[in-house]
Amino acid sequence: MGALKLCFVVQRPPYKSENARLALTHSISSQTAEIHLDDGDTIVPTLIFVGDGVLNAVKNQQAMKHYGVTSTENHIKNGLLIDMPVWICKEDMQRLGLTEAQVITDAEEMGAELKMKFASFDEIQKEMEACPHLLFF
Amino acid sequence: MGALKLCFVVQRPPYKSENARLALTHSISSQTAEIHLDDGDTIVPTLIFVGDGVLNAVKNQQAMKHYGVTSTENHIKNGLLIDMPVWICKEDMQRLGLTEAQVITDAEEMGAELKMKFASFDEIQKEMEACPHLLFF
Amino acid sequence: MGVLTMGVFPSLVGSGTLDFSFKLAEAAMAKGHTVNLWLSGNAVMMAKKGQRAFKDYSHLEKKMMELIGKGMETTVCEACAEARGYHKEDTPPGMKRASMDWYLAKTFKSDRVLHIGGE
Amino acid sequence: MGVLTMGVFPSLVGSGTLDFSFKLAEAAMAKGHTVNLWLSGNAVMMAKKGQRAFKDYSHLEKKMMELIGKGMETTVCEACAEARGYHKEDTPPGMKRASMDWYLAKTFKSDRVLHIGGE
Amino acid sequence: MKLAVFLSDLRRTEDTYERLKAEKLGVILVENGIYHAVMKEGGKDSPVLNKAGASFYVLSEDLETRGFTSAQVNPKVKVVNYGDIVDLIMNDYEKTAWL
Amino acid sequence: MKLAVFLSDLRRTEDTYERLKAEKLGVILVENGIYHAVMKEGGKDSPVLNKAGASFYVLSEDLETRGFTSAQVNPKVKVVNYGDIVDLIMNDYEKTAWL
Numbered sequence: 208m209g210a211l212k213l214c215f216v217v218q219r220p221p222y223k224s225e226n227a228r229l230a231l232t233h234s235i236s237s238q239t240a241e242i243h244l245d246d247g248d249t250i251v252p253t254l255i256f257v258g259d260g261v262l263n264a265v266k267n268q269q270a271m272k273h274y275g276v277t278s279t280e281n282h283i284k285n286g287l288l289i290d291m292p293v294w295i296c297k298e299d300m301q302r303l304g305l306t307e308a309q310v311i312t313d314a315e316e317m318g319a320e321l322k323m324k325f326a327s328f329d330e331i332q333k334e335m336e337a338c339p340h341l342l343f344f
Numbered sequence: 345m346g347a348l349k350l351c352f353v354v355q356r357p358p359y360k361s362e363n364a365r366l367a368l369t370h371s372i373s374s375q376t377a378e379i380h381l382d383d384g385d386t387i388v389p390t391l392i393f394v395g396d397g398v399l400n401a402v403k404n405q406q407a408m409k410h411y412g413v414t415s416t417e418n419h420i421k422n423g424l425l426i427d428m429p430v431w432i433c434k435e436d437m438q439r440l441g442l443t444e445a446q447v448i449t450d451a452e453e454m455g456a457e458l459k460m461k462f463a464s465f466d467e468i469q470k471e472m473e474a475c476p477h478l479l480f481f
Numbered sequence: 482m483g484v485l486t487m488g489v490f491p492s493l494v495g496s497g498t499l500d501f502s503f504k505l506a507e508a509a510m511a512k513g514h515t516v517n518l519w520l521s522g523n524a525v526m527m528a529k530k531g532q533r534a535f536k537d538y539s540h541l542e543k544k545m546m547e548l549i550g551k552g553m554e555t556t557v558c559e560a561c562a563e564a565r566g567y568h569k570e571d572t573p574p575g576m577k578r579a580s581m582d583w584y585l586a587k588t589f590k591s592d593r594v595l596h597i598g599g600e
Numbered sequence: 601m602g603v604l605t606m607g608v609f610p611s612l613v614g615s616g617t618l619d620f621s622f623k624l625a626e627a628a629m630a631k632g633h634t635v636n637l638w639l640s641g642n643a644v645m646m647a648k649k650g651q652r653a654f655k656d657y658s659h660l661e662k663k664m665m666e667l668i669g670k671g672m673e674t675t676v677c678e679a680c681a682e683a684r685g686y687h688k689e690d691t692p693p694g695m696k697r698a699s700m701d702w703y704l705a706k707t708f709k710s711d712r713v714l715h716i717g718g719e
Numbered sequence: 720m721k722l723a724v725f726l727s728d729l730r731r732t733e734d735t736y737e738r739l740k741a742e743k744l745g746v747i748l749v750e751n752g753i754y755h756a757v758m759k760e761g762g763k764d765s766p767v768l769n770k771a772g773a774s775f776y777v778l779s780e781d782l783e784t785r786g787f788t789s790a791q792v793n794p795k796v797k798v799v800n801y802g803d804i805v806d807l808i809m810n811d812y813e814k815t816a817w818l
Numbered sequence: 819m820k821l822a823v824f825l826s827d828l829r830r831t832e833d834t835y836e837r838l839k840a841e842k843l844g845v846i847l848v849e850n851g852i853y854h855a856v857m858k859e860g861g862k863d864s865p866v867l868n869k870a871g872a873s874f875y876v877l878s879e880d881l882e883t884r885g886f887t888s889a890q891v892n893p894k895v896k897v898v899n900y901g902d903i904v905d906l907i908m909n910d911y912e913k914t915a916w917l
Contacts (some may be wrong), residue, residue, distance in 0.1 A: 211708050218832040218834050218917070220754065220785075221785065222496075222750065222784065223497070223719060223727075223728065223751045224496050224610070224641075225495030225496075225538075226495075226610070227717050228495065228643050232537070233704065236699060236701040237701070239699070240704040240705045240708075243701060243702060243853070244708055246707060250705070250707070259729055259730065259831070259832075260646075262785070265786035266786055267783075267786045268783075269783040271671030271782075274539050274780075275539060275540070277536045278541050280786065283867055288672065290786060297752065302761060304759040304762070309786070310889050332838070335838075338913075339636075340707050340710070340712075340713040341821075341915050342607070342715040342717065342765060343718075343834070348589050353735070354545050355733040356599075356732060356733065357828055357853065359616050359849065359883065360600060360616070360850045361522075361612070361615050362522050362657075363491070363522075365656060366522050366598075369560075374582070374585050375582075376580070376582040377589075378586075379582065380587075383823065385589060387589065395735060396829065399505040403886060405883060405885040407881040407883045409882070410879040410883050411619050411658050412655075412658060413655065413656065414655045415883075439859060441857055465738055469739070469740055472720070472739075476813075477591070477593075477594040477596070477814060478596070478722075479594070479598065480599075480816050480817055485805075485808065493642055494642070494683055497781070497784075498750065500748060501727075501781075504801050505804060508802045508804070509802070509805045509809070512809075514805065514809060522614070523612055523614075526684065529684065530685060531687065532682075532684060532685040532718070533682040533683055533685070537683075561613075563652040563654075564651060564657045565613055565645065565651060566650040566651040568650065571685075584740065592808060593814075594812075594814075594815065595725075595808065596817060597725075597817045598817060599727070599817065604904075616848065616849045616883075620848060623879070624900055624903060624904065626900070627900035627901045628904045630901070631904055631908075633908060709909065712913075714824075714914045715914070717865065718826070718916065719833070730829075730830075730831040732828075
């Protein structure tokens with residue numbers, strides 16, 4: 208019986224490729240990983256947005272309206288809804304001129320209790336040290 | 345009856361993607377474009393390497409040996425062989441520290457008469473002005 | 482009214498470039514222009530029938546068929562398709578397969594060419 | 601001897617990343633390690649049988665079949681494949697199809713994970 | 720020449736843009752290129768907007784897809800839609816360059 | 819942590835590399851990352867090689883594919899093959915990061 212921590216780190220903006228989307232779908236799939244594991248074993252993900260990756264967390268994305276696809280906003284909120292920790296680097300937000308008002312802070316409207324964590328890169332570094340495997344997107 | 349000049353401009357290094365390879369195969373296909381054109385009409389390409397694109401012209405690429413694929417070196421020489429003008433930006437070579445000895449200057453061993461043209465960006469700019477359509481890769 | 486030839490190269494499932502080119506083609510045709518579309522490199526993914534629509538991916542087959550129906554001449558790079566295992570029978574109806582010289586020849590009588598390269 | 605799980609995401613016809621991962625897998629197996637390979641995103645292109653070999657493209661089907669024959673467990677992301685129109689009957693023999701949780705579960709008993717993301 | 724340049728990335732991997740000259744230059748920001756119209760990295764305008772003599776355009780659909788609105792767009796940049804881009808290509812400029 | 823970082827591009831689009839810390843850091847240059855081992859842009863070493871305390875490796879197959887040889891490699895960088903990279907991953911480092 209054990210828990211394996213995995214860090215999913217998104218470094219690039221949304222929509223250029225599937226990159227961020229795949230980070231989101233893969234991290235969320237940790238919920239069902241136990242069907243392949245021994246009893247009691249679990250995968251415990253942390254989803255982290257750093258660098259230009261913080262642009263994935265901008266609110267009010269109209270991807271469905273204009274292109275008929277789910278937004279990364281929607282995916283992030285789904286992550287919070289299943290109680291997956293979602294972290295965003297606050298230094299990077301500041302560098303890119305993003306305020307807290309512009310980014311996702313919670314998914315209360317969907318009934319999620321967990322909130323986005325605004326983390327320093329130092330905290331993110333410590334989380335990466337605590338994860339045996341790192342998955343950079 | 346007329347000739348249409350097209351500039352094919354390669355801006356990126358080889359092997360990361362098909363990018364440079366597609367520039368080469370498409371520009372070389374100008375040779376057979378006339379089957380789709382009226383009598384006497386022709387497509388006249390200039391293939392230009394700028395920026396990091398000049399790395400495509402480095403000699404002695406061992407792509408076939410290691411990965412079983414044709415090198416961009418080989419493609420460039422094929423271009424010279426069909427008398428397609430191939431230009432390389434000399435300022436970019438200098439910036440990246442490439443000497444003339446390191447890059448393709450001709451394809452004499454294949455029987456090509458045409459040689460690589462080492463051009464300044466000013467000359468390249470003029471060639472782009474002379475082409476009605478620009479194809480950047 | 483003019484002729485616009487677009488060559489689309491790097492696009493893929495999950496990238497916005499094919500979406501962009503189809504929307505631009507639609508807007509150009511709505512204004513009475515003629516549009517030719519060349520799909521090469523990874524953009525030949527449009528040459529595969531039977532792509533399943535997921536909300537996570539833009540699904541462009543319907544839009545493409547609609548534009549072909551309205552007269553957009555759409556041709557896919559034959560070698561690029563074969564290299565990916567997309568054979569003649571995979572090609573959606575109305576889409577042509579040709580070698581690269583088709584694209585170059587199309588530029589001859591075009592007023593504008595928008596060549597979407599990159600990686 | 602250890603277990604190495606690789607996840608390959610962005611690779612495509614014409615990119616070197618799939619070549620890299622297959623060569624690395626081969627080298628690891630030659631040294632007695634066990635290798636698991638997860639193909640997701642655009643790397644699911646390996647899930648299409650019948651890709652024609654051109655000298656311009658690295659053609660990896662043979663190498664992959666060889667490695668699968670030597671025991672490399674190779675699984676392709678089912679949804680990513682379906683979105684591209686690659687169905688069960690397109691999958692080369694010996695390759696598995698699964699949902700994403702397969703990959704995460706494999707990391708559990710792996711000594712090392714090499715996750716090749718990017719664009 | 721009258722040239723319409725398309726930029727579709729935030730982090731560019733070419734430097735052709737900085738060196739290209741045109742009597743009349745239009746810069747059309749699409750896809751992830753839209754970030755150049757709305758972000759002030761380190762408090763400054765994107766260097767893309769420093770190109771002298773150019774006219775700048777940004778695609779509204781791509782802005783909104785990424786969570787931004789016209790109100791956030793740099794005053795140097797005009798917000799356009801797909802139809803406007805068709806007119807720019809077919810009427811206002813003679814050549815295009817997707818960099 | 820003991821971390822092996824893989825760089826596969828000449829023009830990078832992330833800045834994670836500059837910020838990541840590790841007690842023991844190996845930087846493995848593969849694919850177009852090999853240019854950092856052989857080019858002196860503007861006469862200078864690639865900034866990638868300035869990472870303090872890191873060990874640098876470059877894949878010989880990828881060097882040669884692009885027309886370069888071991889003789890041209892910066893003395894800071896050790897030339898390795900695929901088998902060596904396996905040993906680096908499995909024996910010398912605990913985690914990997916493909917950036």
